[in-house]
Amino acid sequence: MRRVAEDIRHRLSAVLARTDFRDPDLIGVHLTVAEVRMSPDLKHATIFVSRLGNIPTDPLLPALKRVSPFLRSAIGQGMRTKFVPDLHFQPDQALDEATRINRLLHTPEVVRDLAPRSDADDK
Known part of the structure; x- marks a missing residue:
């Protein structure tokens, strides 16, 4: 399945x-194929x-969908x-999800929890 999916993606x-x-809606539009998933x-x-x-x-x-044939x-x-x-065809949401996770990692609460603790903090 992966071999066929990669072949189709390329x-x-x-x-x-x-x-x-x-199709007038696709003239001059640049699309990127992020991933192809095949059915079994x-x-x-x-x-x-x-x-x-x-x-x-x-x-x-x-x-x-119109140009799929x-x-x-x-x-x-x-x-x-x-x-x-x-x-x-489906929109690729991976970039949006990565941006959301990056935003979460930079919130003050998460930054505080991820900061390295010193030995003085343990005493």
Whole structure:
């Protein structure tokens, strides 16, 4: 599953880098494929996409769904699988989650708890 997912991620990244879509919502949009997760039967691929500059990806999901037949045919050329999986797009939330955790780690309460204690504090 990982090998197929990575193959799809690389192929899809190359197709999305060209940004030559006929869909007006995707013209000139630069997307990054953060991760691809495959179903156990390899018939479905969930693709996590993000945009540079922390721009929301949610408005682009309907457009990606519209162009998924084109994307399937583009990534299917040269794949060594029996069939090309259906593509399902989701926004990548990893950066938002990392930012939230970083903010939490820098709150005064957490900084105080993480500060090294000296021997004088124990007496």
